Amino acid sequence: MRGRSVSGTIFDSINHLFMLLILLVMMIPFVYVISYSLSTPSMLKGGIVLFPVGFTFDSYRKAFADPAVLKGVYISVARTTIGPAVMLLFTSMAAYVLTRAELAGVRFFRKFFVFTLYFSSGMIPMYLLMGYLNLKGTFLIYILPTAISVFNMVLIKTYIEGLPKELEEAAVVDGANNFQLFFKVIFPLCMPVFAAVVLFDCVNQWNAFIDTQIYNTMSPNLYPLQYVLYNTLNQINSLDQLREQGQTQMTAITPQTFKMAITVITVLPIACVYPFLQRFFIKGLLVGSIKG
Template identity: 80%
Template sequence: MRERSISGSLFDAGNLIFMLAILTLMLFPFVYIVSYSLSNPSMLKGGLVLFPAGFTLDSYKKALGDSAVLTGAGISIARSIIGPAVMLFFTSMAAYALTRNDLGGVRFFRKYFVFTLYFTSGIIPMYLLMGYLQLKGTFLIYILPSAVSVFNMVLIKTYMEGLPKEMEEAAVVDGANDMRVFFQVIFPVCKPVFAAVVLFECVNQWNAFIDTQIYNTMSPHLYSLQYVLYNTLNQFNSLEQLKEQGQKQLTAITPQTFKMAITVITILPIAFVYPFLQRYFIKGLLVGSIKG
């Protein structure tokens, strides 16, 4: 027993050291970009930056001083809220329908949806379709194409199949129809998997800018935050550009510090949301691994 205790303690200590090392490797890049973005470039001497050198917010002032950035932030926030909500509504109902073995043609529909995971139409047919549907130049281009996610549908379907069938049977005996069974019985107990897929979709919507570049490049009022910052970053190459624009007061800023500030701005919203969904997110990741 003593040998077991010693070996167990050594294993726990080694495991703790290993996990701390992994945590350090994961946190260092974020600490680095935050410290670098808050530093005065003239006081940076290269190497590792763990603390701001000559604290300054000029890079953030430049990034947030443009009205286009605020408009883009509003668009990104709106699509990151509406998009996941619409996706969850339609995808969860489709997943529930695919769990019903008594549904006519359910096997065909299951294979049909899985087929779309492996084969897609490509950019050109998609672009032509969005033009035919008159979605280009509209906010709906961010919502409707992602209203149904087959990958998330598979996750939700797998989770629902692990629920006790007695719950649904009891509701049917009490006279509940399919819609009432889904929204009042099935939907409330699927919070873990719903939190996981919503987090996936929120991250996708927040980080997306390719759809803006393809469909809404002629509509500046619909630019997402990522696309606005992408354009700003491409236009901002040197201090000479700032001086030409009459912004000589922002002397403690370089393209590198500006890049770091942009990175922090885009990361923080997801970093704030994730802790509130972490408990459900971890449960959602285990979908299908445990039955009963």
């Protein structure tokens, strides 16, 4: 094989340096937040903090001592696990049904579902509907409205249509009914697209807080971690408030370091998982692409 030309080597080097620069610019805010949350406030002198000054975990101890944070972690983990599981079950079954050409009216149902991608009823009718269903102030408000995702349904439907029809025909010859055909033949073959849509939904569920603000504002025991962070960042914290909560050493923690610690607790779990699962997102985005 011929060696690379000098111009090609220079081009690759410039690309690498450029991407490293972008990575550095993107990482600086995260490093700043983490370093600030681990620093002793009395030793901070302003400016950007890239390394902890007076290393301390006091802000995190204070954060985890707050019952709202612990409850928020529980609610966020619960909705991030239960929500995607329910969504996968119902959405995948609906997607499989839409692939059945022999189903009466299947073309109408396909257009009906796609229509909802472009038009919605709006916030007020949705709010009234949730009230009529008695879902406001309950944990189910995080699960049932997202049980069907039309976007994910289209991805799964497209993937199923690309599977060999001979597999279904062989299962039918062996006496499999529709449920056996789906759960024992189709379901195992759809793991790549299932992984993609579940990860999409996990990220959405973990980051969601608007639904809490709309439907569960009066139910503090149902606040997810993101909404706890939202409230913390919007509160006018003061040293007097911290003193009322039992904080005696005012130099060990300030409202700003407390906010930074809450931010890290909220962002870190999904930030650690996302890079390792990025390939599933790419596979999900490529579902339905033209294959040679």
